[in-house]
Amino acid sequence: IRRMFIPAEGCVLVDADYSQIELRLLAHISGDEAMRAAFTTGADIHTATAAQVFHVAPGDVTHEMRRRAKAVNFGIVYGISAFSLSQDIGVTVAEAKAYMEAYFATFPGVRKYMDDVVAKAKEQGYVETLFHRRRELPEIRSSNFNMRSFGERVALNMPIQGTAADIMKLAMVAVEKRLKKELPEAKLVLQVHDELIVECPEPQAAAAATLLEEEMEQVAHLSVPLTAEAHWGRNWLEAKG
Template sequence: THEMRRRAKAVNFGIVYGISAFSLSQDLGVTVAEAREYMDGYFAAFPGVRHYMDEVVKKARETGYVETLFHRRRDLPELISSNKNMQSFGERVALNMPIQGTAADVMKLAMAAVWKRLRAEKPQARLVLQVHDELIVECSEDEAADVARLLEEEMENVVRLSVPLTAEAHWGKNWLEAKG
């Protein structure tokens, strides 16, 4: 159901970004005990995630920074703060930045690749906006299918990872129509 999917996303993203049981309970509208059960169940089902998280924080403490897959770096002086709240913040950043930062790097590479290819193949089309993991292109109706295919190709092939990147392109007279 929609509600189950919403909760699964909250648990999945929250855990990977270092959410506490209290914060997860607030996000889901459940008790802290229920949120803790969700988290415990998640780690029991996916023990590699806990190992990854522990290793990222450990390495960040050793080196003083984290980095994206493309080696963009974020220093973490918060990890050596005498303030425990700042240290906790640093740990959350250590967990978040490599994932979110790598996603941002991939989107920037995709934007550059799409822009370059549009200039070469569809010079009337315009890359106008990025919203999270979406690129918005304006083009004529008769070019929409070709531009959609171009977007999918570039976004799916901009980098090679151990898992495939998948993209879906939709079009309409406005963004709402395209998303519908």
């Protein structure tokens, strides 16, 4: 599908995406020291998680271990249950529960954040992003178990995913302003999840890539590095690097 997206004649698409922005925001918002340290030192967060969960050295982490740790890392952000995790990675519910317990033992600050944000949401009836965009949560006070569980999952996820969305919108504004000033022939054409895509004349590709990385990384200041990486190509697939 990506190969079908092509730029104008003589142009390329420059694609820049954030690296694990939601997990970096989880590290920042939760304040978990182990998770912050992994990002600050440049360690691969999924490998670091796998090493802790499976009690092996980082160099001994297998592809399958990393895959399961990645599922746990991202599942936690969405308030995943042990049952859902077991379905995602093909293990028993008991194994999935053990992985999650090992995860919380490794990153105790994340568990505290999850408990605190749900309790606060029940008390005040809403959650908000780091930029104070609010999501009202009447569901979290519902007498219906399923509705209340939905509200709790939203309470866990919205501050993280919502802040990521806020950062992306701010990045779009910053990139657009700078493109008009420095590369007027280039234009921001698409935003998909955690990536921005610019169309520009091919000789300007490197400059556009640098501009994208700089603006995306500087738009918010967190306790862990906010990193972006850009590539370019003659279609969207090539531009994904």
